[in-house]
Amino acid sequence: MKTLIIISHPNIAESTSQQFFLAGLDNREEVTIRHLERAYPEGKIDKVSECQLVREHDRLIFQFPLYWYSSPALLKEWQDQVLTEFTGSNLLKDKEFGIVTTVGVRQIDYLAGGKVGFTLDELMRPYQAVANHFEMRYLPIFSIHQFMYLSEKDKQRCLVDYLYYITGDSDTSLSKRTEWLLHELSKSQTHLKSGELVTRLESIIETVGEKADLLEDLKQTLDEF
Amino acid sequence: MKTLIIISHPNIAESTSQQFFLAGLDNREEVTIRHLERAYPEGKIDKVSECQLVREHDRLIFQFPLYWYSSPALLKEWQDQVLTEFTGSNLLKDKEFGIVTTVGVRQIDYLAGGKVGFTLDELMRPYQAVANHFEMRYLPIFSIHQFMYLSEKDKQRCLVDYLYYITGDSDTSLSKRTEWLLHELSKSQTHLKSGELVTRLESIIETVGEKADLLEDLKQTLDEF
Numbered sequence: 001m002k003t004l005i006i007i008s009h010p011n012i013a014e015s016t017s018q019q020f021f022l023a024g025l026d027n028r029e030e031v032t033i034r035h036l037e038r039a040y041p042e043g044k045i046d047k048v049s050e051c052q053l054v055r056e057h058d059r060l061i062f063q064f065p066l067y068w069y070s071s072p073a074l075l076k077e078w079q080d081q082v083l084t085e086f087t088g089s090n091l092l093k094d095k096e097f098g099i100v101t102t103v104g105v106r107q108i109d110y111l112a113g114g115k116v117g118f119t120l121d122e123l124m125r126p127y128q129a130v131a132n133h134f135e136m137r138y139l140p141i142f143s144i145h146q147f148m149y150l151s152e153k154d155k156q157r158c159l160v161d162y163l164y165y166i167t168g169d170s171d172t173s174l175s176k177r178t179e180w181l182l183h184e185l186s187k188s189q190t191h192l193k194s195g196e197l198v199t200r201l202e203s204i205i206e207t208v209g210e211k212a213d214l215l216e217d218l219k220q221t222l223d224e225f
Numbered sequence: 226m227k228t229l230i231i232i233s234h235p236n237i238a239e240s241t242s243q244q245f246f247l248a249g250l251d252n253r254e255e256v257t258i259r260h261l262e263r264a265y266p267e268g269k270i271d272k273v274s275e276c277q278l279v280r281e282h283d284r285l286i287f288q289f290p291l292y293w294y295s296s297p298a299l300l301k302e303w304q305d306q307v308l309t310e311f312t313g314s315n316l317l318k319d320k321e322f323g324i325v326t327t328v329g330v331r332q333i334d335y336l337a338g339g340k341v342g343f344t345l346d347e348l349m350r351p352y353q354a355v356a357n358h359f360e361m362r363y364l365p366i367f368s369i370h371q372f373m374y375l376s377e378k379d380k381q382r383c384l385v386d387y388l389y390y391i392t393g394d395s396d397t398s399l400s401k402r403t404e405w406l407l408h409e410l411s412k413s414q415t416h417l418k419s420g421e422l423v424t425r426l427e428s429i430i431e432t433v434g435e436k437a438d439l440l441e442d443l444k445q446t447l448d449e450f
Binding site: 043067068069070071072073074076077079080083084109116118122123125126128129130132133 | 268292293294295296297298299300301305308309341342343347348349350353354357358409410
């Protein structure tokens with residue numbers, strides 16, 4: 001599973017959430033990150049290379065801060081230039097398509113009866129319609145609300161969920177998640193520095209959390225290392 | 226009632242529908258037209274003058290061809306630059322906010338059960354959320370499907386509806402529309418060349434059409450001139 005993350009963020013250097021996720025991705029081989037504002041400071045998208053990138057990946061993620069209930073403008077320009085090239089072809093068919101969006105206000109504002117008046121699911125319909133158009137598989141939106149106010153523990157939990165969204169199976173059943181976690185743990189043993197490892201593992205174990213038997217299994221697996 | 230039309234269209238010169246509507250507007254005093262791609266070929270929005278324009282008008286219209294179920298990118302950039310300046314103020318409160326969008330495919334594709342899977346009302350939720358945010362009055366969307374395939378008569382009818390959307394009362398009751406039509410007719414007498422006048426009047430009469438008594442009234446009014 002190769003994932004292409006198209007990030008649109010005009011001030012990514014100042015975004016603690018974006019920097020946090022980028023650091024968490026840690027240059028994984030199976031993930032390509034494309035930051036549009038850096039790649040195209042003048043706003044002129046190179047259709048050919050972008051199309052090539054899209055073709056080479058199985059999962060396409062749009063990642064952006066929510067600006068006026070949608071993405072920053074350059075991601076729209078990307079759509080108008082790149083998606084249009086795929087019109088009439090079935091090259092995008094069966095690829096997965098997800099959205100990662102960071103939101104400055106509370107989640108409750110986006111619930112029915114909330115201040116905004118619409119849910120994120122509703123506000124993202126234009127993207128869902130794109131997925132429908134190309135017969136891509138639309139993944140449930142991954143949204144992060146008020147990242148800066150999360151506790152350190154919740155940030156770590158959020159990172160694990162994010163990594164699963166980017167690299168895990170679109171099936172989010174507990175068994176699939178467990179399988180993914182075990183795979184991540186085995187990789188972590190070799191890749192991560194030990195301080196980070198402990199924090200990461202603790203948060204991962206917490207995420208699986210609820211089911212005591214699975215938690216036991218995991219602990220045993222850990223003990224075996 | 227002063228209306229500001231913010232048009233975003235990368236190829237407006239080649240758009241028969243946009244040209245048709247622009248010609249129909251005929252440099253009306255109460256309407257300001259702002260074509261973003263012409264005003265900002267490099268994509269750098271002048272916030273100050275745009276904010277000034279918005280403040281000076283009572284009705285704000287976004288007019289654009291539907292690209293991937295949303296506007297072209299420059300209109301999003303306009304939102305990100307200009308709307309953001311109004312955050313925290315009540316300067317937009319009670320202004321009217323409408324959308325004129327031209328769509329390349331049939332209306333039926335945008336009905337429940339249609340090919341797209343979502344209605345235009347659903348796809349435009351991000352704009353509706355903007356209106357909610359600023360306590361603006363969101364007008365029903367004005368959409369034109371497959372303009373190029375309309376008959377000459379339907380185009381004229383569409384133009385009258387468009388002019389009402391831009392300059393008429395947000396109350397679309399028959400009495401308000403009749404009032405508006407009579408006002409338009411009295412202006413037409415002085416402003417339009419006679420050939421155009423006849424065509425325009427005929428289409429206007431047809432639009433009011435159904436109610437025979439009102440049609441009679443209108444004819445009498447015309448006869449009096």
